[in-house]
Amino acid sequence: MIKVHVLSCGSTVVDEALPFSNKSKNPLAFTGILRDKKHKISVPVTAYLIEHPKGLVLIDTGWDTAIRDNARKYEGFVNYFASPGFLPEGEAVTEHLAALGYSPGDVDYCIMTHMDIDHAGGIGLMQDAKHIMCSKAEWKAASGRNPRYLKRLWKDIKVETFPDEKYDLFGDKSVILFPLHGHSAGMTGVRVGTKDKYLIIAGDGGYGRPSWEDLIIPGVEWNRKEAMRSLKRLQRFGNDEHCQAILMTHDTEMKTKIFEI
Numbered sequence: 001m002i003k004v005h006v007l008s009c010g011s012t013v014v015d016e017a018l019p020f021s022n023k024s025k026n027p028l029a030f031t032g033i034l035r036d037k038k039h040k041i042s043v044p045v046t047a048y049l050i051e052h053p054k055g056l057v058l059i060d061t062g063w064d065t066a067i068r069d070n071a072r073k074y075e076g077f078v079n080y081f082a083s084p085g086f087l088p089e090g091e092a093v094t095e096h097l098a099a100l101g102y103s104p105g106d107v108d109y110c111i112m113t114h115m116d117i118d119h120a121g122g123i124g125l126m127q128d129a130k131h132i133m134c135s136k137a138e139w140k141a142a143s144g145r146n147p148r149y150l151k152r153l154w155k156d157i158k159v160e161t162f163p164d165e166k167y168d169l170f171g172d173k174s175v176i177l178f179p180l181h182g183h184s185a186g187m188t189g190v191r192v193g194t195k196d197k198y199l200i201i202a203g204d205g206g207y208g209r210p211s212w213e214d215l216i217i218p219g220v221e222w223n224r225k226e227a228m229r230s231l232k233r234l235q236r237f238g239n240d241e242h243c244q245a246i247l248m249t250h251d252t253e254m255k256t257k258i259f260e261i
């Protein structure tokens with residue numbers, strides 16, 4: 001049996017046009033620049049722990065505990081302005097692991113759906129994991145000059161890459177990493193389970209059910225065309241009776257905390 005824990009790792013405040021671009025006609029609305037505070041919404045930040053017979057897999061890391069001392073300094077100006085984060089006691093990814101009886105060194109694979117700070121921000125907490133990985137395309141983008149990526153967070157960490165195509169983590173098709181490019185250059189989704197019963201961890205491939213049901217593109221994306229292709233991919237999963245759930249990092253509707261497959 002495979003168990004997937006949905007870990008609540010605090011929250012972040014964003015413009016309502018970020019998850020669903022149809023909330024504003026202003027193409028820069030998602031940045032919050034010149035936008036009234038009434039457009040701000042709080043969304044959850046989640047990570048996922050997969051307890052698998054072949055190993056322990058963490059998907060994303062949420063915020064570092066450093067955010068509690070000085071969020072502005074930790075996030076940097078650009079990220080703090082667009083999406084200030086909040087991490088209550090007990091919700092850091094390592095605090096969740098401890099509550100489940102694990103330490104970071106017990107984690108075989110720490111997979112980043114992408115390297116934005118609300119996903120890879122806790123990478124420093126997880127430096128003892130056996131493997132820390134993201135996709136090749138994401139690593140290339142995150143190593144470039146884009147201010148969206150805070151390279152200081154992983155400067156002392158060995159990040160390995162997996163190819164930008166379907167990648168079978170344990171070689172038995174039970175955990176498949178696959179490209180959901182668009183929101184970022186190398187966004188990765190995860191399919192957990194079997195052909196007959198599986199769930200999808202979609203990171204920021206979508207922000208809620210309307211994303212894939214009505215194909216609503218988010219306010220910010222690296223590549224619009226690829227983001228739409230990824231939404232259509234999620235829609236196919238969503239319409240498949242064997243798919244138990246599509247888990248999205250900032251989905252305000254997701255209430256289930258543990259899935260068993």
Ligand SMILES: [Zn+2]
Nearest residue numbers: 116118204249
């Ligand atoms: Zn995010």
